[in-house]
Amino acid sequence: MRYIFVLTCSLALLTACTQSQNKNPEAKVVTTSKPSVLSSQSDGDPLLGLPAVPIPNDNLQTPEKISLGDKLFHDKRFSIDGTVSCANCHDAKKAFGDGLAVSLGHHDLTGTRNAPTVINAAFYTSQFWDGREPDLEGQSKQPFVNPVEHGLTDHEVILEIVRTDTDYQTAFSSIFGVSGKQVSIDHVAKAIASFERTIISGNSPFDRYYFKGDTKAMSDTQVRGFKLFIGQGRCVSCHTIEQDHALFTDNRFHNIGIGINDIQQDVPRLAEAFLQAKNKDVDVDIMVLTDKKSSELGRFAITNELDKVGAFKTPTLRNIEMTAPYMHDGSLKTLKDVIIHYHNGGVTPASAKVNAYLSGGIRPLNLTEAQIDDLVAFMKALTSPEYAQSSANTTIN
C-alpha cells in the first residue's frame, strides 16, 4: 500500500495519505517493472535505482491480495493478548522499523534482534538476520508463534479469526477460492508477503546522482562519502551497487564483530549445545530469539558452517538514516558509531578484542575524522523522499 500511495499521491499530499489507511479504491497498480510513465513527473520515478521486484510464480500480485495483506499486517488480534500486529515492530511511521534496539513483543517482552525494515525486504534472497527463511512467505509465519513476539502457541488462533470474520471470509474466498478449513496459514502468509512486496522504495539523492546523472542531487560531502564508500571504506564489497541498480546488499552473511565479541570464550560450548539441541528438533526460531548468547552464533545456527559463526545478513542501506539503532542487535546508536566500528576493524570500542571468526573482509580502515563524517553524510543520501518526509516528526537520531 505504501507503494501504491506513492503512485497515486503527489508529494504535497504524501503526509495526509500516510495517515489515511490507504483505502483509495483506485489504488490497484501493481507491477514488477518500473513504471516509466512516472519518470516524467517532477519528483521522479519512485523506484529509481531498484531492479524489478521478484514475484514468486505461486504468489502473483493482485490488488485484492495486497489489500488483504495490508489488513492482516495490521491485525493485533493475531497475538496472545491482542496487542501485537506486524506493524508494531514494522511501523510505517518509523520507516517500517520500530526505532528500538531490540523489538518489544507481548507484555513488553524483548527478543534478541533489531527489527529490520520491511522497505525493500522483497529484494532479499533470504529473510531474517540469519537468513533462516528463504522468502517473505516463510518469514511472515514465524513471529506469530514466537514466545517473545506475538506469543501464540500455534497458528490456530489466526486461522480461527480469518475463517470466521466475515470480511476475511469474503477476501480469502475471492482471492484464493478457499473457505472454512481450507484457509491455511500459507494463505495468510501469501497475502502478507504480497503486501510487503509493495513496500519498495528508491529514488534517493544517490539514485538521482548515480543513475540519472544529477550532479546536484548530493552535497559535496556526500559525493566525497560515496567515493570513500566504493574505495577506502571498502563498504561496496558487501553493500553492492550495480550498473543499473543498487540494493546495497550482497545477500551474504558476514561476521563483522557485533554481538560475538562479548561471548568469544563461550562459543565452543554454545556451538556444541546448540547443535545438540537442534538435533533434538528444538525450534531454531525460538532458540535464537529467546537466548541472547545462542542468538550471537548467527548464520552458523542455521547452516552449521564454521565460517558462519557470528555472521549475519548484509542489510540494505536504503533509508538507513531512518532506521536507527543499527546492527542485528541494535547495539550501535548512530551511523557514526557504525562507521567507527568498521574503521576500528570490527570492534567497538577500539580497544576491544577482535573475534577469531571475523569475516575476512573486515579490517581497520585508517579513516580520518573528516572521512568518517563524509561516509555518514553519504548514508543520509540513501533516503527515499517519502521516508524523508515521514521522518520529520520522529525522534530518530
Place this chain on the structure above:
Amino acid sequence: MSTTNRSRRNFIKNTSALALGSTLPISMIELAFANSNENFTFAYISDSHIQHIKGTRFVRNWDQGLKRAVAETNLLTPKPDFVMFGGDLAQLGSKPELDHGAEILSAISNDIHYVMGEHDYYLDLGAYWEKLFGPQYYSFDHKGVHFIVLNSIRTYDEWTYNRWPSNEQRMLEMAGLDNPNGSPFMVGNEQRKWLNNDLAKIAKTTPIVVFSHSPLQKIYKGWNFWTEDAEQIQALLKPYNKVSVIYGHVHQIQYNQIGNISFHSVMATAWPWPYPSTYAQAEQYLPQLTVPMNRADPFFERDATGWQFINMANGNVDLNFTLNSNKNRSVKFNNVNKRPEDSQFQEQGSQIPPQTHY
C-alpha cells in the same frame, strides 16, 4: 570395502546416539578400523607465516588466519585426538614470531605436534624452535598408526654453513621464490639413517603417516615444491602396505599416488597459492596435479586459505578441507582406484573451471 562400510554405518549409528548427526560438518567423523575404538581424527593447521613488524606489532592478516583456525579447531565435536602444525609458523624465524605463534596456538585444547618449515628454520637452524616445540624429527604411535615427523627442508651443508654473511641473509635467501641463490630442500643422510632405524621396528602391515613440510615428491623446483632425496625416502617407505605423506608448504590442495604412497598437501592459514594468474608476478610451471581452486577473492582475505581435519580411514587418510568463504573440499582414499580422490570434483565433468580474470 564391505567391512569398512559396515563398520562406518555402525559408527555413524553409534555417533547419532550422542545426538550429533553425521551430517553436521563439525562432527564429520567417519569410519573405519575394524575395531571402532580405533577410529580417530586429528586436525592439521599449517603455514601461518606469523610476521613481525616491530615492537608488539605483527601482520594482522596472518594473525587472523591462525586465530581463526585455532578457534574453529576448538569447535570440532567430537574432539580430534591431537593437532598437527605443519610448519612455517613464522615468516623469518625470529623469536618474536615463534613466540607470538606459539601463544596463539596455546589456545588449542589438544596436544599439538609440530613440523619444521623453512621459514622457522633458516635463521638459527631451528635452535629456538626446538626449545619451544621439541625435536626436529621424531615418531610416535597412536591407536595402531605409526606417525613420523621429518625435517624435510634442510639443504646442502655448503649452502647452509659456508655461503652467507649472516643468518638473516640466509633466512631471506631461502624465503625467496624462483631465487637463483636458493637451494633445494632435502631430508638428508642423518635423518634417512634415523628413518631407516625407526622403520625397522614397524610391522609391514602397520599404517604409516609421514609428516613433512615440503612434498616428499618432486613437483616444482623453483618454489621448492620439491625434496631432493624424495626417491630415497620413498624407497624406505616402499615395503609398507599403507603409507600416507602429508605436507604443507604449497598453500594449495594437491594429492597424488606413487606406488604404495598417498601424497596429500594441506592448506595454509596465511595466503593461497597459486596466485590468480592476473596477480602472478612470474610465470607458474605447476604440473596438472591439482584440481584448480576457485580463485581467491581479494576482498575476503581468508578466501582460499584454510585448515583440515583428517580421518584415519582403515589406515589411509581422508582429508577434509575447511575453506573460509569457499566450498569445503574432501579428498579421500578410493579403495577401488587405490589412490586419493576428490569426493566431489574428481571427474572432469564435475570440475569448476578456474576464473581467468577479475
